Amino acid sequence: SRLRSDGRGHARSSSDRERASPSHMDGHASREADDAVEFFSSDRDSKLVLFAHHRRVLDGLEHCLRDARVGYIRIDGSTPPVHRVALIRRFRVETRTRVALISITAAGLGIDLSCAMNAVFAEL
Numbered sequence: 001s002r003l004r005s006d007g008r009g010h011a012r013s014s015s016d017r018e019r020a021s022p023s024h025m026d027g028h029a030s031r032e033a034d035d036a037v038e039f040f041s042s043d044r045d046s047k048l049v050l051f052a053h054h055r056r057v058l059d060g061l062e063h064c065l066r067d068a069r070v071g072y073i074r075i076d077g078s079t080p081p082v083h084r085v086a087l088i089r090r091f092r093v094e095t096r097t098r099v100a101l102i103s104i105t106a107a108g109l110g111i112d113l114s115c116a117m118n119a120v121f122a123e124l
Contacts, residue, residue: 072099
């Protein structure tokens with residue numbers, strides 16, 4: 001198994017990552033979340049958009065971001081339209097808000113995420 005940093009200075013193997021992943025995420029989505037956390041460990045300035053379709057993938061990604069103490073916003077079908085504008089503004093303006101966790105069906109059109117240097121579609 002391959003060793004990688006867990007973002008807090010601890011080496012973890014791929015088998016450790018699978019055991020530590022939230023139970024509601026499958027292996028692929030869990031690896032996507034771990035890779036996103038590792039991205040933030042190595043690049044302190046970039047912003048990232050994480051797109052997903054399924055709620056359980058969004059929930060799992062959110063869990064990983066929260067555990068890693070990465071600043072993020074989340075927009076999904078339960079986010080009222082009036083709050084979406086404020087969340088997008090926060091993502092664009094606040095330096096500590098580094099991830100936009102976005103439901104592809106709820107926020108796929110008409111939002112400006114151009115401040116992000118990278119985007120990932122994380123799914124099952």
